[in-house]
Amino acid sequence: MSTDDFETATHKIHDLLVESVDQRLASDAPVGYLLSGGLDSSLVCSIAARLQPDTKIRTFAIGMDQNPIDLKYAREVADYLGTDHTEFIMTREDVLGVLREVIYTLETWDITTIRASIGMYILCKKIHETTDLKVILTGECSDELFGYKYTDFAPSPEEFQKEAAKRLRELYMYDVLRADRCISANSLEGRVPFADREFVDYVMSVDPDLKMNHYHKGKYLLRKAFEEGDWLPRDILMREKAAFSDAVGHSMVDDLKEYAESKYSDEDLAKAGEKYPYRTPFTKESLLYRVLSNYGASGEENTKLKGPELNPVLF
Numbered sequence: 260m261s262t263d264d265f266e267t268a269t270h271k272i273h274d275l276l277v278e279s280v281d282q283r284l285a286s287d288a289p290v291g292y293l294l295s296g297g298l299d300s301s302l303v304c305s306i307a308a309r310l311q312p313d314t315k316i317r318t319f320a321i322g323m324d325q326n327p328i329d330l331k332y333a334r335e336v337a338d339y340l341g342t343d344h345t346e347f348i349m350t351r352e353d354v355l356g357v358l359r360e361v362i363y364t365l366e367t368w369d370i371t372t373i374r375a376s377i378g379m380y381i382l383c384k385k386i387h388e389t390t391d392l393k394v395i396l397t398g399e400c401s402d403e404l405f406g407y408k409y410t411d412f413a414p415s416p417e418e419f420q421k422e423a424a425k426r427l428r429e430l431y432m433y434d435v436l437r438a439d440r441c442i443s444a445n446s447l448e449g450r451v452p453f454a455d456r457e458f459v460d461y462v463m464s465v466d467p468d469l470k471m472n473h474y475h476k477g478k479y480l481l482r483k484a485f486e487e488g489d490w491l492p493r494d495i496l497m498r499e500k501a502a503f504s505d506a507v508g509h510s511m512v513d514d515l516k517e518y519a520e521s522k523y524s525d526e527d528l529a530k531a532g533e534k535y536p537y538r539t540p541f542t543k544e545s546l547l548y549r550v551l552s553n554y555g556a557s558g559e560e561n562t563k564l565k566g567p568e569l570n571p572v573l574f
Contacts, residue, residue: 261464268465269484272458276484279455280306280396288393288448291386293379294318294344296332298478298491298498299398303452305490307396308340317392318342321382324350325510332495339492347385349378351514357381358515359551364444365436368538368548374512376437383445393448399438400453403427404462405478406470416467423463423470430454519543 263271280303284290292304308316318340320333330346337344354377361380362373386392403426406419410426413419430436435454442449452458462470470480482496490496523543531546532539540546 261461261466263465265469265480265483268469269480271461272465272481272484275455275458275461276302276452277306277310279452279458281310282455283396283450283452284310286394289317289391290394290396291317291319291390291392292342293382293395293397294320294333294336294342295398296320296329296334296336296495296498297398298482298496299401299453301336301398301491301495302481302485303396303398304336304342305340305485306452308342309490315341315343317390318344319347319382319386320344321347321349321378321385323354323510324348332498335492336495339495345389347382349381351510353381354511354514355518357384361441362548362551364440366440366552367432367436368545368552369433370542370545370548372433372437373548374515375434376441377511379437380441380444383441383447387445387447393446394450395442395447396450396452397438397442398453399434399451400430400459401478401481402434403430404453404459405481406472407477410470411472411477413471416471419471420463420467423467427459427463515547516544519547522547 261268284307292300292307294300294304304316304318318333318337320330320337322328322330327348334344334346336342357377357380358373361376362368364380365372365376367373383395386395403423406413406423410419410422413422435451438449438451465480472479476482476497477499485491485496520543523546528540528543528546531549535549540549
């Protein structure tokens with residue numbers, strides 16, 4: 260366990276993350292960056308732009324056609340950094356049209372993971388179809404290290420550390436599953452600076468009390484690490500994170516719930532336990548995902564994906 264104080268920790272976090280991004284810029288193929296407008300992806304883009312002063316990096320964002328609230332934040336970061344920025348808009352029809360394909364690709368029926376994957380999957384698909392990019396840098400793995408909703412109000416440093424370690428162990432079931440499948444399924448290579456082994460080892464060794472939400476601001480340690488040096492506009496640096504499922508527009512979740520309501524009755528949901536006794540779907544949306552998980556991308560039923568022995572997240 261590190262004995263570094265707050266100031267020392269912020270300096271090391273700063274230097275290690277810059278080094279991690281630098282190590283992931285080497286490529287024989289063109290490199291792009293996913294930019295949601297949140298702290299994590301914005302920092303990755305800022306560091307990359309700073310390390311390549313003679314190159315205009317290419318950033319990409321996506322949002323729903325109805326109130327895509329985070330597109331404006333991504334655009335603010337892109338303008339601040341002077342990136343070659345591209346925005347994609349997706350509609351309700353796009354979301355529903357790709358839903359079966361996303362679930363097939365993820366091999367999960369986890370509600371949050373599916374919601375959060377739809378925008379990323381469509382974005383990566385658009386990048387593959389419209390550019391020559393082969394490598395994508397993303398901001399995943401920061402939440403597990405520095406905290407998010409599940410650790411922001413941890414009752415003690417010990418509980419913070421315990422939950423953070425649990426989330427890291429489960430990365431392969433959630434955020435890493437989402438990023439890996441969405442990116443690689445669209446013939447792109449994903450690189451994740453926050454998941455650098457040396458960076459992860461150091462952050463996890465820092466006294467968890469320094470990572471606690473003592474300041475009514477999540478990820479305060481990470482924010483302070485990049486407070487000096489004009490890495491980002493202050494409103495972005497101090498902006499609270501929005502989940503990717505919400506970042507693309509709150510209407511997407513409403514559309515998914517509404518679609519599920521149109522597909523299944525209350526009676527269907529009540530009888531879900533007869534077909535799915537293991538981890539029985541508890542909402543119509545979860546029933547929709549569970550049913551779709553039994554079918555391939557083409558709609559053909561996959562009987563191998565049935566049975567109580569299945570892992571609740573990975574088949």
